[in-house]
Amino acid sequence: MKKVNIHLVLSVFLMLLISASRTSSCIGELHQVKKGETLSEIARIYDVPMKRIAQTNSIASYDRLQIGEKLLIPVASKPGNANENAGGSWYIVKPGDSLYGIARKQNIEDWKKLQQINGISNPKRIRPGDRIFLPGEGDIGFIKPLRTKVYVTSKYGYRNHPISGRYRLHEGIDFRAATGTRVYASKTGTITYAARKGGYGKTINIQHEDDFSTTYGHLSRIYVSVGDFVRQGQIIGLTGNSGHSTGPHLHFEVRYKGKSENPARYLELR
Ligand SMILES: [Zn+2]
Numbered sequence: 001m002k003k004v005n006i007h008l009v010l011s012v013f014l015m016l017l018i019s020a021s022r023t024s025s026c027i028g029e030l031h032q033v034k035k036g037e038t039l040s041e042i043a044r045i046y047d048v049p050m051k052r053i054a055q056t057n058s059i060a061s062y063d064r065l066q067i068g069e070k071l072l073i074p075v076a077s078k079p080g081n082a083n084e085n086a087g088g089s090w091y092i093v094k095p096g097d098s099l100y101g102i103a104r105k106q107n108i109e110d111w112k113k114l115q116q117i118n119g120i121s122n123p124k125r126i127r128p129g130d131r132i133f134l135p136g137e138g139d140i141g142f143i144k145p146l147r148t149k150v151y152v153t154s155k156y157g158y159r160n161h162p163i164s165g166r167y168r169l170h171e172g173i174d175f176r177a178a179t180g181t182r183v184y185a186s187k188t189g190t191i192t193y194a195a196r197k198g199g200y201g202k203t204i205n206i207q208h209e210d211d212f213s214t215t216y217g218h219l220s221r222i223y224v225s226v227g228d229f230v231r232q233g234q235i236i237g238l239t240g241n242s243g244h245s246t247g248p249h250l251h252f253e254v255r256y257k258g259k260s261e262n263p264a265r266y267l268e269l270r
Contacts, residue, residue, distance in 0.1 A: 093132060135188070144269070179238070217253075218249060
């Protein structure tokens with residue numbers, strides 16, 4: 001009986017090895033496991049079967065996930081989607097590789113970007129067999145933070161505030177959205193805020209390159225933390241009705257050097 005078990009273990013191990021070598025070219029999104037998250041919850045967030053996530057990452061579906069563990073979520077890219085090149089891939093470190101060398105070979109301009117995305121504190125410490133996440137290229141411009149059909153319920157500009165009645169600048173666009181609608185990073189960047197923020201309710205702020213930032217307000221769930229690197233099109237939270245809000249919606253802002261701009265200038269609102 002024992003012999004059979006060893007055989008079984010060995011063949012499972014072999015299968016894992018084979019699938020591990022396949023993952024290096026798999027397109028997907030990088031997800032860092034948060035406290036208390038389970039594989040089934042992550043599968044639900046991304047709308048991807050649990051089995052596929054387990055296979056892609058060479059883990060068993062019943063494995064306990066480690067906090068901070070990085071999973072590659074196999075997300076199919078649809079043709080015609082603005083986000084089609086945004087997916088990244090895994091690179092398995094080979095003997096003699098350096099982060100600088102990997103970046104150069106993969107046409108990634110700045111090897112420090114690889115260090116940042118992968119949370120590597122000492123780049124000299126990468127070892128053969130380590131998995132390095134290579135970001136995709138679809139991070140030019142902004143995309144809509146919702147993938148559902150968008151209804152703008154309040155435009156950018158001066159208005160009488162729906163709760164205070166005061167005439168003041170509405171610094172973003174409001175999109176009507178049922179509570180629990182997925183919110184996507186409009187552009188690649190680093191999370192600089194992920195918590196409640198007065199009237200904004202649960203709020204996420206992303207700092208992008210080139211002095212732009214985006215803000216997502218009135219959320220019900222936040223899936224990211226300050227310091228996280230997020231790619232364009234990555235799910236960062238769920239819409240809600242938190243803060244000063246008269247109904248479930250997403251408040252979305254684009255700022256340049258801290259000053260609000262009309263997001264409609266940057267998005268295709270159709
Ligand atoms: Zn608003």
